[in-house]
Amino acid sequence: MATQIGQNTRYQPQDWFTNNYTISTNAERQRDASHQVRQEGRFLKNETDNQTKWDQYSNNVRLADRVDHIRKWKEILEKTLADLDKEIADLSEAKELTEISLEAKNLPTDVVLENLTLREGRQEIDVVIDEPEKQLHKEAEVIDGIKKQLQQRINESFEQLCLLQEARQQVQADLQDKNIALGIDIDQYNLSDKSPNISFKPDSLRVPKGSTTPQQWEDFSRYNKDRADAEMKASNNLREAIHHTLQQTDNDLEAQRIATEYALRKRIHEFERAKDELEWQKKNTEEEIAEMENDIRNLEEAIRDKINPMKLAQTRLENRTYRPNVELCRDAPQYGLTDEVKQLEATKRALEEKCNQAKHALDGLEKNLHRINDDLAKKNNSPMLDNRCMNIRQKLQTRPQTSIERNLTITGIEREKTKILA
Structure with a gap:
């Protein structure tokens, strides 16, 4: 019996090697791609987990x-x-x-x-x-x-x-x-994400009507x-x-x-009250004048005390301008000394202004004291006149003397009686 050989396709050896190389190369490329996808997936997972954690x-x-x-x-x-x-x-x-x-x-x-x-x-x-x-x-x-x-x-x-x-x-x-x-x-x-009462909500990103800004x-x-x-x-x-x-x-x-x-008795009472008020005002005004004079002296002394600090600060600023080359920089001492000069100038101006105000107030106090003294002299005179009038009017309250009282006064018996009683 004769043997029959099948008609299969025949390839060359180089085709066989090429096929093996192709399969091997594709497998390695697919594994590399798969490995890259896996690494990216892990990175994305870690990133999303971290993002979710930090967002929460x-x-x-x-x-x-x-x-x-x-x-x-x-x-x-x-x-x-x-x-x-x-x-x-x-x-x-x-x-x-x-x-x-x-x-x-x-x-x-x-x-x-x-x-x-x-x-x-x-x-x-x-x-x-x-x-x-x-x-x-x-x-x-x-x-x-x-x-x-x-x-x-x-x-x-x-x-x-x-x-x-x-x-x-x-x-x-x-x-x-x-x-x-x-x-x-x-x-x-x-x-939290483990709470039992959380769920998906429809249109959770909507902005409710009537919302306001912080x-x-x-x-x-x-x-x-x-x-x-x-x-x-x-x-x-x-x-x-x-x-x-x-x-x-x-x-x-x-x-x-x-x-x-x-x-x-109203007028006498008003005069006495006005007199007491003026004396009280005079006393307080004199005390205030003394205090004001003392404060003016203190202010003038304070103004004088600012001269040497001003000289010191300006001297320091001037001497520091002679620093050579790059050493001439606007450093912290430069700004500090500048602020000190400005502060001293402002302080001096404020003290001078306050001193002028104090002198103006002192002048007003002295004028007012002069007016109080003039008015007090009038108030001392007016109650005296009113009291004299009241003393004269006391005669209206004196009852007429009887004949016996008149005779006793003429003979001096009343005077002797008064002396004995005294």
Whole structure:
């Protein structure tokens, strides 16, 4: 039986070597490419892990900073709210005191009207416009003016209370929003990638309507605080004005009451008071002049004391200009000496200006002292004349002597009796 050989394709040996080389080369290239992909994958994994880690850390820091910022403003607003509550209570108390004081002025009005009515019972020549009647009418005018002032303060207090309440509502609303935002941000800070309540959210990158910038957020809270501070300052000024008005009106009413009750002795009292005031002013003015002269001497000495330091600083600057070549640099001593010279010049100018102001004030004090001395001389003379007039008028109070008293005076018996008694 004959053997049949298949008709397979025949290749040359170099084709066989070429095929083997191609397979080997492709395998090495594929392994290199695979190795490169693996290395890049590992690098990308590490980079993305690190980026994710640091992004979470950075955002945690941002959230912590934000929480601290919100907490700081929360504390500020809480303090502002407490101050507002205290100011509202204080202003309400001042308003109540003003209302009580206004109601209390009804009694002086009734008293003045009753006094004027009783004085209408005078007859004939006694019905004169004398000093007590003038003072009673003046007292009625003072009381009416006081009532108007107190009513005005009450109206101003009511308006200011409304403004304080409005500011308080704004601060309280802002504080409530801060508490909600603080709770939300604290919850977000406490979240982690292992928290059970995290999930994918639809359109998480959207910007909610009504979002503000951090500057707008801070400006809003700052505006609320500044407005509250402004209203509290206005309220504080109003309370001071109310207490001043209460005290001033009480003083005015008391002064007018004293003037009404002591109308006949008013001028002497005013002269004595003016004299005492001038003597007190003279004493204080003389002491102030002595103090001012001493201060002027101190200022002049201080100006003289600045001469040598100025010479020293300028000499140092001038001598340092002779440094050779590159050594002539504007180093720290150069700037320091320049600042020292400028500071000394400014200090000297300020001292000279203050010394001139002190001399001007001293001149005013001396002129005022001269005027006080002139006025004091008049005040010393006027009460003396008034007292002499009062002494002369004492004769009107002397009762006439009887015949027996006249005879005793003539014979000297009264003098002997007085001597024995003495």
